[in-house]
Amino acid sequence: MLGKGFSGFSVDDVGAARTFYAETLGVPVRGEDMLWLDLPGSTGILVYPKGDAHEPASFTILNFPVQDVPGTVAALRERGVAFERYAGTPVETDDDYVFRGGGPLIAWFRDPAGNVLSVIQDDGAGE
Numbered sequence: 001m002l003g004k005g006f007s008g009f010s011v012d013d014v015g016a017a018r019t020f021y022a023e024t025l026g027v028p029v030r031g032e033d034m035l036w037l038d039l040p041g042s043t044g045i046l047v048y049p050k051g052d053a054h055e056p057a058s059f060t061i062l063n064f065p066v067q068d069v070p071g072t073v074a075a076l077r078e079r080g081v082a083f084e085r086y087a088g089t090p091v092e093t094d095d096d097y098v099f100r101g102g103g104p105l106i107a108w109f110r111d112p113a114g115n116v117l118s119v120i121q122d123d124g125a126g127e
Contacts, residue, residue: 008046009061011113012054017047020112024079025064056114065122069105070096072119076109084108084116 011017014035021037022029028038035047045062066072073083073096083097086108091099098107104121111117 004043006043006045007061008048009057009115010048010050010054011111011115012049012051013112014047014049016112021047024081025076054113056110057116060108060116060118062115062117063106064117064119065124066119067121067123069098069107069119069121073097073107076119081109084110 014033018029018035021027021035030036030038034049037045037047039045064072077083077097084093084107085097086093086099090101091106092101093099093107096107098105106118106120108116108118
């Protein structure tokens with residue numbers, strides 16, 4: 001009945017989102033009023049404007065699988081990405097901003113609209 005699907009999320013500033021995803025993260029982006037993140041292996045992810053009605057997601061909306069989480073965190077920090085520090089929580093991150101408490105390594109950061117994203121360990125990821 002249903003074929004393909006895709007996910008999407010809102011931002012308050014499409015221009016800032018375009019710069020962040022395309023230039024800072026290096027993700028292929030297309031569109032003007034609404035953006036499509038053209039990630040390999042996906043049908044695309046829609047990024048749509050909500051202006052003043054936007055509320056950042058309080059959960060991880062987009063995960064980027066990588067082979068080297070600490071190395072990717074370091075490289076993104078050099079590009080100006082600020083990672084979340086979750087001290088005193090079940091997902092406490094270390095001095096490298098990485099959660100190492102079981103399961104795959106993961107580190108969280110936010111886009112300019114405040115949405116939570118992550119880089120997560122995937123040994124099969126083709127970085």
